[in-house]
Amino acid sequence: MASTGTAPPAGARDRILSTAFQLFYAHGPRGVGVDTVVARSGVAKATFYKHFPRKDDLVLAYLDAVDQAWFGALRAAARAAGDNPRDQLVGAFDALATACRREGYHGCAFINAAAECGTGTEVHARTVEHKRVVLAWVTDLARRAGAADPDVLARALTLLLDGGLAAGVLDAEPAAAEAARYAARILVDAGCEAAAASHRPAG
Amino acid sequence: MASTGTAPPAGARDRILSTAFQLFYAHGPRGVGVDTVVARSGVAKATFYKHFPRKDDLVLAYLDAVDQAWFGALRAAARAAGDNPRDQLVGAFDALATACRREGYHGCAFINAAAECGTGTEVHARTVEHKRVVLAWVTDLARRAGAADPDVLARALTLLLDGGLAAGVLDAEPAAAEAARYAARILVDAGCEAAAASHRPAG
DNA sequence: AACCATACAGACAGGTCTGTCTACTAGCAA
DNA sequence: TTGCTAGTAGACAGACCTGTCTGTATGGTT
Numbered sequence: 001m002a003s004t005g006t007a008p009p010a011g012a013r014d015r016i017l018s019t020a021f022q023l024f025y026a027h028g029p030r031g032v033g034v035d036t037v038v039a040r041s042g043v044a045k046a047t048f049y050k051h052f053p054r055k056d057d058l059v060l061a062y063l064d065a066v067d068q069a070w071f072g073a074l075r076a077a078a079r080a081a082g083d084n085p086r087d088q089l090v091g092a093f094d095a096l097a098t099a100c101r102r103e104g105y106h107g108c109a110f111i112n113a114a115a116e117c118g119t120g121t122e123v124h125a126r127t128v129e130h131k132r133v134v135l136a137w138v139t140d141l142a143r144r145a146g147a148a149d150p151d152v153l154a155r156a157l158t159l160l161l162d163g164g165l166a167a168g169v170l171d172a173e174p175a176a177a178e179a180a181r182y183a184a185r186i187l188v189d190a191g192c193e194a195a196a197a198s199h200r201p202a203g
Numbered sequence: 204m205a206s207t208g209t210a211p212p213a214g215a216r217d218r219i220l221s222t223a224f225q226l227f228y229a230h231g232p233r234g235v236g237v238d239t240v241v242a243r244s245g246v247a248k249a250t251f252y253k254h255f256p257r258k259d260d261l262v263l264a265y266l267d268a269v270d271q272a273w274f275g276a277l278r279a280a281a282r283a284a285g286d287n288p289r290d291q292l293v294g295a296f297d298a299l300a301t302a303c304r305r306e307g308y309h310g311c312a313f314i315n316a317a318a319e320c321g322t323g324t325e326v327h328a329r330t331v332e333h334k335r336v337v338l339a340w341v342t343d344l345a346r347r348a349g350a351a352d353p354d355v356l357a358r359a360l361t362l363l364l365d366g367g368l369a370a371g372v373l374d375a376e377p378a379a380a381e382a383a384r385y386a387a388r389i390l391v392d393a394g395c396e397a398a399a400a401s402h403r404p405a406g
Numbered sequence: 407a408a409c410c411a412t413a414c415a416g417a418c419a420g421g422t423c424t425g426t427c428t429a430c431t432a433g434c435a436a
Numbered sequence: 437t438t439g440c441t442a443g444t445a446g447a448c449a450g451a452c453c454t455g456t457c458t459g460t461a462t463g464g465t466t
Contacts, residue, residue, distance in 0.1 A: 012442080027321055030234075033423055045425085046427085047442075047443060047444075053425095111314070115372050116319055127373055156383070162365075163363055165369070166369035167334070178355075179359045182359065183386075186389065236453055250412080250413055250414075257454090258453095258455090
């Protein structure tokens with residue numbers, strides 16, 4: 001287990017992936033060459049192609065890492081907002097504000113990648129899948145919050161989320177994240193009140 | 204003025220620009236080479252470089268064309284919704300639905316281009332400027348609609364708009380556009396009601 | 407007729423990108 | 437010792453990209 005000094009501190013694959021994560025997010029997958037990733041991660045080219053036979057394989061691994069990180073942050077922010085599903089729906093938007101403040105924030109990695117790679121590519125498919133999973137999660141939360149129409153409410157909230165993320169490509173303005181949270185509260189209240197009123201025995 | 208048969212039906216510059224418009228929007232500026240634009244527009248390479256000394260000049264001209272088209276569609280949709288500013292704010296979202304249904308719709312050209320080209324580029328600056336102009340227009344409309352806080356309402360509405368556009372990179376779902384319009388109505392009503400109530404002589 | 411602006415056709419240089427290939431090194435296990 | 441695994445170092449082919457350059461044709465103007 002002991003490294004020999006010149007040996008990598010972590011596995012070559014991990015180093016490649018974490019280097020790619022930074023570079024791909026900052027400049028887009030298409031904006032970073034394999035040579036750059038190889039040089040920056042201190043790995044031989046043959047080693048690179050052993051772990052990731054094609055560059056696309058690395059891009060997909062990168063997107064999986066992003067998916068885990070972002071979806072995880074979303075759920076953590078919701079959980080931190082308490083037990084009430086309505087508060088959780090709004091609280092998820094804290095993840096947006098947190099991401100906004102992070103150094104090097106550059107918008108939604110999925111949308112950026114999908115914008116580069118054309119329709120019909122694996123990258124595109126992976127992005128669609130990611131958005132579908134997030135939408136399903138929000139829809140479930142909206143249902144548990146007692147929304148009159150969970151589908152429409154969830155769709156509106158994810159639009160808001162995507163808008164906040166997309167705007168991040170331009171400039172990480174906290175005002176955008178705050179406006180998103182404010183709007184989310186209004187939409188959640190409006191979407192759940194009618195149902196709550198009709199469910200209540202007495203108006 | 205009469206063409207000689209082999210002569211171009213329109214000026215070389217126009218042909219280049221309209222070809223670039225299609226190709227750049229479909230594959231992104233970085234995904235289309237100069238050679239492709241030259242070949243598809245039936246123009247000599249020297250002619251191309253005479254009108255657009257660098258490829259970036261063509262990209263910027265493309266973004267200007269997109270800006271005119273999209274901002275124009277936005278204002279037209281708002282105008283079509285009537286004279287009431289509140290209705291106009293909501294009506295602008297019809298432009299999103301219309302764009303969504305158009306063949307080859309692929310999201311917001313500005314966000315896509317900005318995702319490819321890095322921060323600090325002219326493309327990035329042009330995108331920021333475009334979004335700034337749209338935000339200012341929506342803010343003005345929100346003020347005329349009597350919003351309690353026009354800045355926050357406008358920010359929320361543009362987030363919704365950007366979200367709808369960004370989602371278009373993945374799939375042009377009419378459901379997203381409908382949800383955006385629905386959410387816009389709620390936000391506008393919520394943002395203007397308080398002000399309207401306080402402005403009214405009697406509650 | 408002479409001249410000039412505009413455009414076409416296409417070769418070319420210099421660079422970057424992906425992916426393959428050869429040759430060498432070190433640790434570990436049978 | 438022998439062989440396997442995982443890695444380093446770097447040359448190389450082939451494709452593609454931007455931007456320059458030479459040469460030709462055509463129509464209008466003086």
